[in-house]
Amino acid sequence: MPHRAAVVVRFSSLGDVLLAAHVPSFLRRVEPGRRVVFVTKERHADVLRGHPDVERVIALRDGAGGWRALTDSARTLGDVDLYDLHGTLRSWRLGAALGSRARVIRASKHGLRRRLMVVAKSLRPEPLPPVLRTYRALAGASPADPLRPWLREALEETERDRAAALAARTGGKPFVVFGVGARWPTKRWPARHFVALGTALERQHGLAAFYATDPGDEGGIAELASLLGERRDRVLPIPFRDLAALASGAAAIVSNDSAVLHLGPALGVPALGLFGSTVPAFGFARQGARDAVAEISLPCRPCDVHGRERCPLGHHACMERLTPEIALAALRPLLGSGAA
DSSP: OOOOEEEEEOOOOHHHHHHHTTHHHHHHHHSTTOOEEEEEEHHHHGGGTTOTTOSEEEEEOSSTTHHHHHHHHHHTTOSEEEEEOSOSHHHHHHHHHHGGGEEEEEOOOOHHHHHHHHHOGGGOOOOOOOHHHHHHHHHTOOTTOOOOOHHHHHOOHHHHHHHHHHHGGGTTOOEEEEEOOOSSGGGOOOHHHHHHHHHHHHHHHOOEEEEEOOTTOHHHHHHHHHHHGGGGGGEEOOOHHHHHHHHTTOSEEEEESSGGGGHHHHHTOOEEEEOSSSOGGGTTSOOSTTOEEEOOOOTTOOOOSSOOSSOTTSOOHHHHSSOHHHHHHHHHHHHTTOOO
């Protein structure tokens, strides 16, 4: 007897949606013919376009009528298993709106343990497992099941063509992609460190570097352009799907603790996470077998669960003292493993 349709719910943020988007593949590995629907915010729906294991994306629109349209669409699915990966009042409301037609399976967000890591460091709370290990268990998949590079398979030919045109800027050199942005300033590695790492990679390993930025970050774009000089065409304030298409051909991804870091598992590309005010022990790092992290030990880390507008101690040493040499040493073992 076929399983009920599965509804995977993760409204935001983009990085969390990228991680949650592995769950449909876990579910379909356990039950190959299962119908899987993904529920997210409208602004994040496009990243799921073409997902090989998602039959339909239901998007929550902003503004009046958005919630009613969402629940009306969900009710048309019949009896479902609702995988609540968001764990907020809004996702609870969706389960309640479906009533007896939904069997709700919730993933623990471990918010209290993460906060203990911030406010009670001396208690040394146990690190959380990688989020994708938790999601495998929730879906009934084996812990040893490999990750499907779902986003690589979802890319369209036009996106691949645009990526090839961008890659041509290196003159045929292999390249890495740097995710230089982050929502919170305390999670950002200094731009000069990124440029120094890119220079070292080019000189020592023959690798070019692209610098992915938020298209709206005018100050960050200008700073990188000034530091790069003649190589300013490597700064890429481009749409996220186009960035994914470029990164799918990268030797590695190096990123702050942001959505770009989670492109690695979604594309099957080795990824190095740079951690400052947050820590890998929160569970958002080393999701894939070829992932790594670069960080330094400081008694003030972590200073927040999500990040801050400014360092509470005024020195931002967690990122300032995380030198390009430290990052390069952590990255070197990944460079030989290549993309999927």
